[in-house]
Amino acid sequence: MSNVSQKSSSQKALTYLLIIVCVIAMNIYSNRKYLINSFNITPQEEITLQDSRVKTFLEPETYNKLVKVLSGYSIDSLLMKEDISESLVIASSRALKSVFDPRDLKAGSRVTISYDWRDRKKFLGYEIDLGYDQSVVVKRDKTDNFIANIVEKEYFTKVFNGQGVIDNTLYQSGIESGISPNVIMNLMQLYSFDVDFQRDIVSGTEFEVNYENYLDDRGEIIKHGNILSAVLKIDGTRYPIYRFTTDDGKSDYYNEEGKSARKALLKTPVNGAYISSGFGMRIHPISSYTAFHRGIDFAVRQGTPIYASGDGVISAAVVSNTGYGIHIRIRHPNGYETLYGHMVSHAKGMKVGVKVTQGQIIGYVGSTGNSTGPHLHYETRYNGKFVNPSSIKIPPGRTLEGKELDRFKIEMEKVKLHF
Secondary structure, eight states: OHHHHHHHHHHHHHHHHHHHHHHHHHHHHHTHHHHHHHHOOOOOOOOOTTTSSOOOOOOOSEEEEEEEOOTTOOHHHHHHHTTOOHHHHHHHHHHHTTTOOGGGOOTTOEEEEEEESSOTTOEEEEEEEOSSSEEEEEEEOTTSOEEEEEEEOOOEEEEEEEEEEOSSOHHHHHHHTTOOHHHHHHHHHHHTTTOOTTTTOOTTOEEEEEEEEEEOTTSOEEEEEEEEEEEEEETTEEEEEEEEEOTTSOEEEEOTTSBBSOOSSOSOSSSSOEEEEOSEEEEOTTTOOEEEEOEEEEEOOTTOEEEOSSSEEEEEEEOOSSTTOEEEEEEOGGGEEEEEEEEEEEOTTOOTTOEEOTTOEEEEEBOOSSOSSSEEEEEEEETTEEEOGGGOOOOOSOBOOHHHHHHHHHHHHHTOOOO
């Protein structure tokens, strides 16, 4: 019985072994493509540093220090303040004078002083920022002598869009919308032909402006450019304007119909003011008598620039402390004349016979003559008769026609406004 038992056990073991072998064989067959590929090893590729994305560290040649010119400093005193030897200052200044007059250096100008990267005491030269498009570079050549050159700087323009709703003033709302003060002031001057910013603007007035900025190679704004298009929406009525250059090379602003936005006279020849006294009968603030007020008083802080409301010739430039005080009278075409009273001073060069252009600064707000406080007294005469400056209706100066009008409409689409 024991032999039979052993034989039976051996047969069972053999059977189990065959089953295991069959299972393994079936697994190998079904997974053959994975097993075969695992033994096909791809040869290693040699990778060099040149082929990789890893770049070696390049040690810079110079160490640059940016400083600003303080009031009363020359380029020489600025360099001496940086502990640069007098001999090097004199040598570099001699080179500078060959391309730039050091006396033209203005306070606040940026100067980049260069030193050797490894020897921070070795002075190599400097660069003076002359504006958004130029700089003057003074540097050592291979013989250690200084040379100077005017260099054209790289910059590009980018169009920005600003918009908002006026709650108080256009200026304040524009600032809150992130628009530069310079752009807002230009915008107000462009609209001062048709809009009285004290009486016409109401809460809820919408505005939008597309304008250029000049940017350097780091993307920083270095100068504000032109306003390309703008719109004021007052009580549901749109007042759009677009910048356009005509065939004769003159750039100006036009409405959607191609009519010039500029008029013969501005409504408001001073920015940031409010009307303290209108045109017509009033009680005089000094004499207390009822009298006819022949102009408009704009209350504004002393020293605020006063603009010529239109092209013309100065017919009177008076310095007095009675009546109108220090004032200017301008004779304009087509029978118009304007007067600007109570100035603190005239602008430089303002005298009888001088031609002025619209928007040119002719003086500054003061309180000279019969005045109770800083303000501009503004009068307008037409053919010798006093007229209300706010009610003058003057047609636009130029209207585009023909091919110019067609080109204007094409250009207008490029700076299209949202509302």
